[in-house]
Amino acid sequence: xxxxxxxxxxxxxxxxxxxxxxxxxxxxxxxxxxxxxxxxxxxxxxxxxxxxxxxxxxxxxxxxxxxxxxxxxxxxxxxxxxxxxxxxxxxxxxxxxxxxxxxxxxxxxxxxxxxxxxxxxxxxxxxxxxxxxxxxxxxxxxxxxxxxxxxxxxxxxxxxxxxxxxxxxxxxxxxxxxxxxxxxxxxxxxxxxxxxxxxxxxxxx
Numbered sequence: 001x002x003x004x005x006x007x008x009x010x011x012x013x014x015x016x017x018x019x020x021x022x023x024x025x026x027x028x029x030x031x032x033x034x035x036x037x038x039x040x041x042x043x044x045x046x047x048x049x050x051x052x053x054x055x056x057x058x059x060x061x062x063x064x065x066x067x068x069x070x071x072x073x074x075x076x077x078x079x080x081x082x083x084x085x086x087x088x089x090x091x092x093x094x095x096x097x098x099x100x101x102x103x104x105x106x107x108x109x110x111x112x113x114x115x116x117x118x119x120x121x122x123x124x125x126x127x128x129x130x131x132x133x134x135x136x137x138x139x140x141x142x143x144x145x146x147x148x149x150x151x152x153x154x155x156x157x158x159x160x161x162x163x164x165x166x167x168x169x170x171x172x173x174x175x176x177x178x179x180x181x182x183x184x185x186x187x188x189x190x191x192x193x194x195x196x197x198x199x200x201x202x203x204x205x
Contacts, residue, residue, distance in 0.1 A: 028064040029172040029185040033082045036064035039177075039184055047178020049144045053154035059193060063186045070180035073148035075112045078174075078183070086113045089174045090167045090191060092150050094139045094159070097128025104128055106160040109152050109175075109191055111167050114204035121203055125162060144178075151176035151184060152194045161196045164203035168192045 030036040040060040043051035045067060054060050072078045075089045089112030096105045104126045108116040116122055123131040133139075140147050143155055152161050152175065167173065170188030177184045192199045 029062070029187060030064060031066075031082065031084050031088075031172065031185070033084065034066040034068070034185075036066055036185060039063040039065040045177060045179070045182040047145045047149065047154065049154035050151060050178035050184075051154075053195070057153070057195070059186075059190050062190060063184055065177055065182050065184055067182050073180035073183075075174075079112070084174060087111060088170055088172060089113075090170060090188070092152050092176060094134040094143070094150065095122050095126070095131050096134045097123060097126045097131040099126075099128045104160075105134065105156075105158070106162050107150070107152055107155050108203060109161065109163045109167050109197075110204035111164065111170065112174075114164070114166065116164075116203060117205045121200070122162070125200065125203075126160075145176070146179050149176040149179045149182075151178055152191065152197065153184070154178060155196075157196070159196075160198060161194060162200050162203055163191050163194070163197050165199060165201050166204065168199065 028036045040054055042065050045065045068078060072081045075091060079086050090109050091112050092107050092109050093116050094107050095118055096103055106126055108122060110116045118131050136147055143150050168188050168191050172185055173188040175184050
């Protein structure tokens with residue numbers, strides 16, 4: 001299995017990693033076992049909040065969407081079924097804590113083969129006495145995304161978005177699309193360019 005680029009004809013130009021070249025194709029992040037489609041052209045495969053955010057994002061042409069079995073949305077199951085390495089996954093988990101009676105919420109983006117350091121690094125970044133994962137019901141309701149599909153693209157503006165530096169180093173990153181039946185693929189470095197993203201060293205263990 002190799003990761004790389006799927007070439008899609010667009011006319012007389014090509015956008016490659018943000019550069020226009022002249023051989024008539026646009027490249028999208030891809031894996032051999034999945035069919036990459038331009039995410040901005042397939043809102044039916046995205047949560048509405050994700051589609052809206054993606055439509056306004058300057059890097060949208062470098063983002064692919066792939067359709068999957070919704071029963072395989074969990075990272076480990078998807079990795080095994082579609083022959084995608086766990087190290088390509090970037091999970092988004094939602095953490096909250098309180099300080100002076102005010103709740104502070106952060107979405108933490110970490111590589112799928114690591115875990116967000118909630119009790120230490122995240123707690124200190126939020127400057128709260130105790131940090132814990134937001135309940136599934138609240139995370140789903142407040143993000144307007146499905147469980148197993150929560151992604152850093154299109155989150156509530158008041159949430160902080162903390163991105164582990166190791167996730168940014170992924171060649172082709174697999175993240176949620178807001179729904180369980182698809183995933184987004186994008187160059188890992190773009191995770192640091194998601195609106196509101198804060199790049200953090202050692203966010204995960």
